[in-house]
Amino acid sequence: MAKKYVYFFGAGKADGNGKMKDLLGGKGAGLAEMSRSGVPVPPGFTVTTDTCRYYYSHGRRVPPELQAQFKDAMRKLEKVSGKGFGDPENPLLVSVRSGAKFSMPGMMDTILNLGSNDAVVEGLSALTGNPRFVWDSYRRFIQMFGNVVMGIDKSEFERAISAKKREKNVELDTQLDAADLRDLVARFKKLYREKTKEDFPQDPWKQLVLARDAVFKSWNNDRAISYRRMNRIPDDLGTAVNVQTMVFGNMGDTSATGVGFTRNPMNGAKEFFAEYLTNAQGEDVVAGTRTPKHIPQMAKELPECYAQLKSITSRLEKHYRDVQDFEFTVERNHLYMLQTRTGKRTGMAAVKIAVDMVREKLISKDEALLRVEPDQLSQLLAPVFDESQKKNATQVAKGINAGPGAASGRVAFTAEKAVELAKSGPVVLVRPETNPDDIEGMNAAVGILTAIGGRTSHAAVVARGMGKPCVVGCQALKIDPGTATMAVDGHRLKEGESISIDGFTGEVYVGRIPTIPSEIVRVLRGELSHKDSELYGVFKEFMGWADAARKLKVRANADIPRDAKAARQLGAEGIGLCRTEHMFFAEERLPLMQQMILSDNVVDRKKALDKLMPFQKEDFKGLFKEMRGFPVTIRTLDPPLHEFLPKTEAEAEALSKKIGIPAQTILAKSRDLHEFNPMLGHRGCRLGIVYPEITEMQVQAIIGAACELAREKIRIVPEIMIPLVGHKNELKHQKDLAIRTADETMKSYGVKINYLVGTMIEVPRAAVTADQIAREADFFSFGTNDLTQMGFGFSRDDAGKFIPAYLAEKILKEDPFQTLDQEGIGKLVEWGTSQGRKVKKDLKVGICGEHGGDPASVKFCHNVGLNYVSCSPYRIPVARLAAAQAVLESKKKSEYSSK
Known part of the structure; x- marks a missing residue:
């Protein structure tokens, strides 16, 4: 029996149904289901996605069986409609439209009124009396x-x-x-x-075949390819083609066409949300060539059709148990439904609709959790531009959207200038790239813009941790440090002039655009009462369901008490990564750190470290207080020492005046410490082994802070984490030192506390020999940023130069710095976890790279049995929802396989 490539629908019947999206596409499945349900749908047929896949795998040729099935379907359509295809006396006109499994609005092609020719229009004019x-x-x-x-x-x-x-x-x-x-x-x-x-072809059959194949071709047009890439839709799904009897909204004032949603897709309100045009065809509404009318006006112009439309769409929403995006046409006071599909919506709308539908008993809590894309939650937390103001602004560039939100402020080209300018108003830090020593400027700025780097570059990682808008990799941006100016798209801006950046879109604008604060953030900050925010109530209820469903714990990457406080407010269950190096860049501490590095002997180094220790201890106390009762994982010093030293003569002179060491000596030491490949150089545990006094000071500060809080009855379990371990003996060296120092510190306080010493698994050798390393470790934390770098041999700060080409050429499906490479790096995580637990059955394992906030990576972590993920504070809700979805998806999969 020949394979079926064509599925008919119409006259209250259909070959297919609403569950056949894989084969019929979303549009075709919706038309079939509506037809079976008695909804007025113009009859037609769907050519399957199988046909499209065959078309591309056979040199752009359709299956041999298709032609006969295609003609049979057209003959059936003629019979059902009572019209003849190409018959001038009673012509049948059709639309030819695309329809993939997943909604891709506007990405592929549509043709209306097919079957028209010179003879047909003359006959149709006489038939309708409406030339x-x-x-x-x-x-x-x-x-x-x-x-x-x-x-x-x-x-x-x-x-x-x-x-x-x-x-x-x-x-x-x-x-x-x-x-x-x-x-x-x-x-x-x-x-x-x-x-x-x-x-122009006059043969309707020739028109139809050419149009059908053109829709198949549109699956691989540039905009469709881009849309699939942005929305992670597989390239091999293909599109269906829907051929449907034309109904005409352009037959006068009793005819109309429109599109709408059963609920407001912007804010989720339960209201009929639609627009229409009288005497028009469907493309007129979406093309914006005419200003459409709001749907309440239809109740006055076409009252019977309006009432019928409301009734049908309400029925469709209840049937599908989700918001419907629909298209309709009115032809001479007769309503026809042309499409229904799941409606796209904002993050705000997605959460509200999910909660409302649970309250309405349309869906379960589990279904509600699966209805919201985890990344959509970021939209609820980030400030946004006022759209009414944004549309009047001048866009000058577009980079990579790396930190959600919107920011306007004066341009500052250095961290120091950002701190200075921030005293009198908001600042956007603009740099070729950022480094750890820019931390003060990043902290002072409301947003960050860089010319190079990717989504896991320093700027992006730190900005997300701070919850600040960030645009990176803006290649059109040219910065001239000598004149303190930037040039972009013919505009030259001086330091102190204003720009605006949109971290959702990557867009850069000249001048300031007002922002609207996130309502939820205002509640969390105490600026708005939770009683005055319906959105916060909905968000809190929804996240409560997620927490009840998930098994994976979610911690935060946080370095300062303010970030820790934000993390707790957003649901963090501890700190999974505190990067202690960021604490050393504060104005009063950096000279002490630099003096320690410049010292020629242990005695002088210890003197400088003794002065730094109280600062570190107070930092840790602040973090512990915010996280009382929850674990706090503190990484010992990781970056190479040269990053803390001046790089120019002017900077060296300034430091010389503060610490009394000649500028030339400072520069010589900086040059001496410089490394050809710092990523693989003298950093991490290697620093602690060569300079054990650094590890000693940090452990003293950690344990001392915990002891002082223990006296205040504040319970804390510090977790000391040794970075960049590749060999068990490296960890043993640092662990023995930490234990000895901790014992001495507790003895001096007369206090006994519990603490853990573990390691980051970020060197591939550590993952491979995890069974050996586990003998010395109380816990593992996979540092997937460095593990990805070393596993692939990619530098994450330079990967932006070639990763786009890798994605375009389909060498990689995802950016491995954004979504964990499960086939390679993921295998190291899985192997390291299983090997570690062979030695210690209850070994606690987490990840603390940026992947901890990526939904696909979080789900992977659940599936391989990790205990927790750690991510930037403002990604915590995203990770909480992704962790819940991982449980629910695993449950569905096991239920399906058991059937």
């Missing part, structure tokens, strides 16, 4: 066919329309009469002939 409508439909068909099938630029047709309107001295297309439109058809045909070297 204007007929010639309008014909000119639209030539325009769409010429663009979609033959690749003629849309603007060529638009210019012809504009010229005709100028000749007639009218402003709107609707003001052109039948004679004008007939003349436009002649002009369009002439244009078609000039561009294609052939006449």
